[in-house]
Amino acid sequence: MTPAKLDLSPLRRAAAWRPAEYAFWLLPVAAFFLFPKSLALLSQIAITALFCLSLDLILGYAGIVSLGHAAFFGLGAYAAGLMAKYGWGDPLLGLAGAAVMAAAAGFLTSFLVLRGTDLTRLMVTLGVSMMLYEAANKLTDFTGGVDGLQGVDIQPVLGMFSFDLYGKTAYWYSVAILFVMFWLARRLVHSPFGLSLRGIRQNVGRMPAIGAPVNARLVAAYTIGAAYAGIAGALLTQTTQFVSLDVMAFSRSAELLLILVLGGTGSLYGALIGTMVFMAAHHFLSDINPQYWQFWLGAALVLIVLFARDGIMGLLRKLSTRARTSS
Amino acid sequence: MTPVLQTRNLSKRFGGFFASKDVSLSIEPGARHALIGPNGAGKTTLINLLTGFLEPSAGEVFLKGEDVTRLAQHQRVKRGLVRTFQINRLFAEMTVLESVTLSVCERLGLGWSWWRPVGDHTAAIDEAAELLATLRLLDVAHEQTRSLAYGRQRMIEIALALAARPQVLLLDEPAAGVPTDESRELFETIAQLPRDVTIVLIEHDMDLVFRFAERISVLVGGALLTEDVPEVIAKDRRVREVYLGEALDG
Ligand SMILES: Nc1ncnc2c1ncn2[C@@H]1O[C@H](COP(=O)(O)OP(=O)(O)O)[C@@H](O)[C@H]1O
Ligand SMILES: [Mg+2]
Numbered sequence: 001m002t003p004a005k006l007d008l009s010p011l012r013r014a015a016a017w018r019p020a021e022y023a024f025w026l027l028p029v030a031a032f033f034l035f036p037k038s039l040a041l042l043s044q045i046a047i048t049a050l051f052c053l054s055l056d057l058i059l060g061y062a063g064i065v066s067l068g069h070a071a072f073f074g075l076g077a078y079a080a081g082l083m084a085k086y087g088w089g090d091p092l093l094g095l096a097g098a099a100v101m102a103a104a105a106g107f108l109t110s111f112l113v114l115r116g117t118d119l120t121r122l123m124v125t126l127g128v129s130m131m132l133y134e135a136a137n138k139l140t141d142f143t144g145g146v147d148g149l150q151g152v153d154i155q156p157v158l159g160m161f162s163f164d165l166y167g168k169t170a171y172w173y174s175v176a177i178l179f180v181m182f183w184l185a186r187r188l189v190h191s192p193f194g195l196s197l198r199g200i201r202q203n204v205g206r207m208p209a210i211g212a213p214v215n216a217r218l219v220a221a222y223t224i225g226a227a228y229a230g231i232a233g234a235l236l237t238q239t240t241q242f243v244s245l246d247v248m249a250f251s252r253s254a255e256l257l258l259i260l261v262l263g264g265t266g267s268l269y270g271a272l273i274g275t276m277v278f279m280a281a282h283h284f285l286s287d288i289n290p291q292y293w294q295f296w297l298g299a300a301l302v303l304i305v306l307f308a309r310d311g312i313m314g315l316l317r318k319l320s321t322r323a324r325t326s327s
Numbered sequence: 328m329t330p331v332l333q334t335r336n337l338s339k340r341f342g343g344f345f346a347s348k349d350v351s352l353s354i355e356p357g358a359r360h361a362l363i364g365p366n367g368a369g370k371t372t373l374i375n376l377l378t379g380f381l382e383p384s385a386g387e388v389f390l391k392g393e394d395v396t397r398l399a400q401h402q403r404v405k406r407g408l409v410r411t412f413q414i415n416r417l418f419a420e421m422t423v424l425e426s427v428t429l430s431v432c433e434r435l436g437l438g439w440s441w442w443r444p445v446g447d448h449t450a451a452i453d454e455a456a457e458l459l460a461t462l463r464l465l466d467v468a469h470e471q472t473r474s475l476a477y478g479r480q481r482m483i484e485i486a487l488a489l490a491a492r493p494q495v496l497l498l499d500e501p502a503a504g505v506p507t508d509e510s511r512e513l514f515e516t517i518a519q520l521p522r523d524v525t526i527v528l529i530e531h532d533m534d535l536v537f538r539f540a541e542r543i544s545v546l547v548g549g550a551l552l553t554e555d556v557p558e559v560i561a562k563d564r565r566v567r568e569v570y571l572g573e574a575l576d577g
Contacts, residue, residue, distance in 0.1 A: 006456050006465050011424055015444030192432040192448060193441035199418055199429050206416035208400035209378070209409070210430040210491050212438055220439075 015190035020320075024269065027276075028175045039167035045279045046174040047235045050181055052259050052271035054228030059257075060266035061189055062221035063201030064113055067122045067253050068129030069229055071109075072102040074136065074248030076230025081149045081243040082142070089155040091173065091238050098234030099227040105132075106226020110219045126250070133248040149243035163239070170239035177235060181228060185268055188224070197221055201266070258301060264311030273312050329392050331356040331525050332377065332408070332495050337386035339372055339549075346372040348549040350386070354495070357522045361540035362529045365569060369549035370529045371413055374497050378410045379403050390495070407494030411484045411501060413529075419473035423464055423483055426472055427455040430490035455490065462486050462516060478509035485516070495525045502530070514539065537561065545569075 031042050051073055058064045076098030083089070083097050112124045136143045143149055156162035161169045188194050196217055199207050207214045237243050246252065263274015285293040308314055332354040339347040346369045354360050362370050375381040377388055379400040387396045395403050418426040431451045432438060446452070459465050462482055467475055472483060485501060501517065502510035514535055520526065530536050536543065537557045544554040547569050553560070560566055 006459070006468055008424075008452055008456060010469050011422070011428065011452055012446040012449070014446050016446075187444070188441045190444040190446075191441040192429075192437040192445055192451075193439055195425070195429050195432065195445050196438045198421065199426075202418045202420055203416050206412075206418070206487070209380075209404060209412070209416070210487055211401050211404035211433045213399070213401050217438070 015186075021269075024272075025179065028179075032171065036166075039171045041279070041283060043167060043171045043174045043239050044236075045276055046171070046178045047232050047239070048256075048259070048279060049272045049275040050174075050178045050235065051229055051232035052256055052263070052275045053178075053182060053185055053268060054225045054232060055256055055260050056265060056268060056271040057185060057188075057228060058222055058225035059260060060268075060270070061194060061197040061201060062218055062225075063197075063204070064218065064222060064225075065118050065121050065257075066113075066125040067250075067257065068125035068127070069225075069256055070248050070250070070252035071125075071129035071132045072106055072226040072229035073233035073236075073252065074129075074132060075105055076102045076233030077237045077243045077247040078136065078143055078149065078233075079230065080234030080237040081152045084152045084154050084238070084241075085149065089153050090159075091154055091157050094154070094238055095177065095231050095234050098230040098237075100230075102230020102233070103223050103227035106223040106229075107219065109226075110222035113222060114215050114218055126253075129248060129250065129253055133245070133250070136245055136248055143243070143245070146245055148245065149237075152237060152241045152243065154238045154241055163241070167239070174235055174239060177231065181231060182268065182272070185228070189268065193217075193220075198266075258297075260311075262300065262304060262311050264313030267313045270311055270313035273316075277312060328355060330354055330389075331358075331391055332527070333389040334377070335387045335389070337373070337376055337388065338384050339369075339376055339381060340384040345369075345549045347376060347383070350546075350549075350551050352544060352551065352554075354525060354527060356525055358525050358527070359539055359541045360525075360527045361536045361543045362527060362546060363531075363533075363536060363543060364546035364552075368546040370546055371499055372549070373546065374410055374499050374527075374529070377497060378408060380410075404491055407492070408497070409488045409491045409493035409495070410497040411488045411499055413499040413503060415480055415484050417472050417480060417483055417487070419471070421472055422469050423472055423475070423486075424452070424455055424459065424468040426483065427458055427486050427490050428452055430487045431455045431458075434491050458486055458490055462489075463512075478505045478513075481505050481509075482513060482516075485513075489520075493524055495527065496520070498526065498528045498530075500529050500531065502532070502535070510535075 035042060055066065055069050058066060079098040079101040080094035083094050088094065109128050113121045137145055154163055157169060157173050163169045196212055200214055200217060204214060233247055236247065259274045259278045260271055262278055264270030282293065285296065304311055330353040334350055334352045337347055337350040338345060350373060364370055372381065376383050379398060383396065387394055389395065390403065390406055390408050395406065428445060428451055431454050432448065435451055437448060437451065459468050464482060464486065467479060472480065481501060488496060502513050505513060518539060528539060540557055542554065543557055543560045545552040545560065545566050552565060553563060
C-alpha cells in the first residue's frame with residue numbers, strides 16, 4: 001500500500017555500489033604496476049587505511065572521539081606477533097587472534113567512554129592507551145620492550161603465498177584484507193544498525209525516545225572499531241615480521257585522528273583517501289625537509305577544520321555536484 | 328478501567344527547588360488529556376519524569392499497571408510510551424524518509440541488524456512512506472531535515488514519535504513557534520489520530536486546548552492545582568487567576 005506518488009529508490013538503492021567506487025578500487029591494482037619499487041610504502045598505506053577506517057567507524061559513525069586508538073592497533077600487533085613467535089604463524093589465524101584481543105579490550109574500555117563529553121572521552125581514550133603503552137614497555141620478557149618483538153615467524157598466506165623480499169605478497173595480502181574489511185564495514189554502515197549509529201551521532205538525545213538502547217549500540221560500535229584496529233595492527237606485524245613499541249605510541253593515535261579529519265569523517269572513503277593523500281604527501285615532502293612538512297601539515301589541518309569541515313571527501317562531493325549541475 | 332498511565336506522588340527536586348511536587352495523575356485509555364500551566368510550572372519536567380528522561384526524587388510511574396519508574400527511556404518506548412520534545416530533536420543530516428525509517432526500524436527491532444542494507448528492509452521503508460503520506464510530508468521525503476521550514480520540522484518531530492507506534496503519546500507544545508495556519512493543520516493531524524492512541528498534550532493556545540481536550544490538568548509551581556473537564560476548568564476561578572488571567576494579559 002505504498003503511496004504511488006513517492007519514488008522510494010533513493011533510499012532503496014542508497015547502498016548500491018557507484019561507478020566511482022569501482023574505479024577507486026582499481027587504484028591499488030594500478031599502483032602495483034606503476035610503483036613496483038614502492039610496495040613496502042603501499043602496504044603501509046593499505047594498513048594505515050584500515051586503521052583509519054576503524055577510527056571512522058567509531059568517530060564518523062558513532063561520534064566517539066578518541067585520542068588513544070593506537071592502543072587497539074598495538075594490542076593487535078602484539079597479539080599477532082606473539083602468536084607467530086610461539087608457533088601460531090598462520091596469518092589469518094593471527095588476524096583472528098588480534099581481532100579477538102582488541103575487541104575484548106575495546107569492549108571492556110567502552111564502558112569508560114560511554115559517559116561524559118567529548119573532552120572526557122579524549123582523556124579516557126588517551127589515558128587507556130598511555131597505560132597500555134607503559135605496560136608494553138615494562139613487560140620486556142613478553143614484548144621485547146623498546147627493542148621490539150623479535151622472532152616473529154609468519155607462515156605463507158593460506159599455506160601458499162609466502163612473504164617475499166619484494167613485498168608482493170605483503171602488498172596483495174594487505175590490500176585484500178583492507179578490501180574485505182572495507183566491504184564488511186560498508187555493509188554495516190548501510191544497515192539499520194549503521195543508520196542507528198548515524199542517529200546517535202546526529203542527535204544522541206532523540207535515540208532513546210524512539211526506542212534505541214544508545215549505550216549498547218555504542219559499546220558494540222566501539223568494540224567493532226577496536227577489532228578493526230587490532231586487525232590493522234596485526235597486518236603491520238605480519239608484513240614487517242616485527243613489532244616495535246611505537247605501535248601503541250600517542251603520536252600514532254594523534255596522527256590517525258588528523259588523517260581522518262583530513263580525509264573527512266563518516267563516509268569510509270574519507271578514511272581511505274585521507275590516508276593515501278597524507279602518506280603520499282608525507283613521503284614526498286618529508287624527504288625535502290622534515291620541518292617544512294610539519295608546517296604545511298599543520299596549515300592544512302587548520303584550514304580544513306575551519307573552512308572544509310568534511311575534509312577531502314567533502315570537497316570531492318562539492319566538486320561532483322557542481323560538475324553534475326553545470327553539465 | 329485501569330488507567331493507561333498513572334503517577335503516584337511524583338516529585339522532582341533540583342537542589343532545594345521542586346520542579347515537580349507530589350503529582351498524582353491518572354490517564355484513561357484513549358484519553359485526550361491536556362496539561363496546562365504557566366511557564367515554568369513543571370509541565371516538561373513531568374513529561375521527562377514520565378518517560379524516564381529524568382529520574383524522580385520520589386514517587387512512581389505506572390504504565391498499563393506496570394511500575395516503570397526504574398525503566399530506561401527506550402524500555403518505556405518499547406512498552407508504548409512515546410514523547411515529542413518542546414525543542415526539536417531531529418536528525419539534521421538525514422532525509423525525512425531516512426529518519427522516519429530509522430524510527431520504524433527501531434520499533435521493528437531491526438536496530439541490531441547489520442548485514443542487509445536499510446534499502447532492503449522494504450517493510451520498514453513502506454511503513455515510513457505511509458506515515459509521511461498521512462502527515463502530508465511526502466513532498467519533502469528526500470529532503471534533508473535541516474533544510475526544511477520550521478513548521479515542517481515540527482511535523483517530523485511528531486512523525487518520529489508516531490513511527491514508534493505509541494499507545495500513549497506525550498506531545499510537548501507540538502505547535503510551539505509554528506505559524507497559525509500551519510499549527511491548525513498540525514492539530515488536525517493530531518485530532519485524527521486513532522482512539523487507541525492515548526494523547527497527553529501540553530499546549531499554550533487555550534482555543535486549541537479547549538477544542539481538543541476532554542480533560543485538563545492544571546499545573547502550578549510543580550504541583551497539580553486541579554483536574555477536570557474543559558467546561559469546569561474554564562470557570563475555575565483559581566485557574567483563571569494563575570493561568571488564564573495571565574494568558575489574557577500577555
Ligand atoms: N535540569 C534542570 N535543572 C534545574 N532546574 C530545572 C531543570 N529543568 C527544569 N528546571 C526548572 O524547573 C521549572 C519547571 O520547568 P519546566 O518543566 O521546563 O516548565 P514548563 O515546561 O512548565 O514551562 C523551571 O523553573 C525550570 O527552570
Ligand atoms: Mg516546557
